[in-house]
Amino acid sequence: MPKHISSTDLENYRENGYLYPIQIMSKSQALDIRNHIESIDKPMLDKIGGELGHKAHLLMPILNDLVKNPVLLDTVEDILGPNILCWGGSFFTKKPGDNAFVSWHQDSNYWGLSGGDVLTAWVALSPATRLSGAMKALSGSHRGPNLKHVETYHPDNLLSRGQEVKTDIDIDLVVDMTLQPGEVSLHHIDLVHSSAPNQSNDARIGYAIRYISTNVQSSYDKDRALLVRGVDKFGHFDPDVEPDRGFSPAAILNYIESNRLHMELLYQNAPK
């Protein structure tokens, strides 16, 4: 018996590789998080290298609470089972009028994680609409093969390597995963997805949280993750540490190291 989503939702996720929209908090709670993030001042950001990188939930209790949001975890548990690690979290922000986009890609291509028990919960902190460049899913593509990618390093591409699948996209299978603040979309690690530039007057902001089952293994021996539900009897990942206070000295140190390791992993075997 699923905890939060219906059996039909679960079947749809398995069939299509994505599910949306799922409300996990009120619009005003989502906007509070947005305000909090947008009010971080420059001296504070300078302490961590100038901008929020990966795993900002290790830096700020408000994001730590987000990755442990009970409704979100009930939803994730319905898909991944009871023992869940948060492996990553990244902001995907597109300001109005900038050219930022995300090319068609599969996350499995460059994360080095074993098996399919991996999903992203993309949490909308502002409206993600067709105009603002909501994520697009290629329905059912997670059931196909792992596709060959080229690495473009395009300056406007928000992906680490500007990676892009070398295949024709059937536009009849493309779905715009539009969301309102407080809503979430889920996508499978093998799903082909992308997003277009923001043509609205507001920023499009999402925190993409990567969840894995504790049985998943990493190709990177220093990989870390945070246990957010259940027990980890496998111990495949070194434990990430939750922040004691926002931007405390300990949280900053811990975040910087975990972010560095995550970047090292994402750029494994990449040209310099």
Ligand SMILES: O=C(O)CCC(=O)C(=O)O
């Ligand atoms: O935010 C976007 O537009 C793309 C996000 C993405 O590629 C991901 O979460 O895997």
